[in-house]
Amino acid sequence: MIGKLKGLVDSFDDDHVLIDCGGVCYQAFCSSRTLQSLPRVGEAAVVFIETIVREDMIRLYGFSSDSEKAWFNLLMTVQGVGARVALAILSALSPSEISSAIALQDKAMIGRANGVGPKLAVRLVTELKGKVPTTGAVDAGTLGLQSALGEGIASSAITDAVSALTNLGYSSAQASAALARVVAREGDDVPTEKLIRLGLRELSS
Template identity: 80%
Template sequence: MIGKLKGIVESLNDDSVLLDVQGVCYQAFCSTRTLQNLPRVGEGAVLFIEMMVREDFIRLYGFGSLGEKVWFELLTSVQGVGARVALAILSALAPAEISSAIALQDKAMVGRANGVGPKLAVRIITELKGKVPAGGAVDAGVLGLQSALGEGVASGTVADAVSALTNLGYSSAQASSAVARVMAREGEDTPTEKLIRLGLRELSS
């Protein structure tokens, strides 16, 4: 099995990269996000690799971070989510955003990816609930608050503050993250008006 490749970027394509590893070129299919973050042709790059072996092909999928690879594995464990759809989700959302979408049960956020319809978005949210990778890019306190919001058990104060911020044009992930950071500093009994005011300050900083 190939777990990681370190080499020179030989060429960049719409959906893949050709990586020269000591004279052997490997083609790895990647998300748009990973491809955009790769260095230019002729420069060194490192990719975490997921190798899929089927009866009729062997294909490599490359990721710029271990977190992205872990999410690829989780997403492809959901019925109806193949490698192409998983890469589309990773192209539309960063790993931290996927974590927030799952915790918030925000099917619209997942549905932003090409090839993900409403039914599939619900299935992804449902099957991956509680499976957010440990040590992810989302703070545990933020994730806990987002989970409470997604399950409808957050306090009225928190829910009202997040609702007010989303009505101002922020996403539910942005709003809940800001409110969670304010609560961590100010305490859980912070009134709604103060949560909104300080949350706006967080979002504008």
């Protein structure tokens, strides 16, 4: 089983990269985020690998981090999500953003990915609520938010507060982390206006 490739970037295509490992080139299918993060042709690269074996093919999927690989596998536990859709989600959202979207039950955020319609977006946030990959780093703020809210389901006040903070220019991960600290300290029944005010205080401290 191939777990990681270390070699030189041989070439790119729209959905995969060729990594030259001592004269043998391995084709790894990747998210657009991973492809963009790789070095230029001829330079050294490290790609984490998930191998999928079927009757008619063996295909390698490449990732820039263990976290991305772990989310790929977790996403595919949801009915209707195969490798192509999982890569599309990872192309649209970082692992931290996926964590936040699930914690906040943000169907619209998950729905940004190509191939993810409204019904599948609902299934993703519902079936993955409270779950995190068994390996790989997960955003600490998101874990705090999930713990503070019990099962990772945010109240409408918290969802609205995250939306307000992101509209002010903060990332979803930053907003979630700040509100996780507020909720842990103040409880989960704080009104939206106060959550926004306390969240901004956390972000500016």
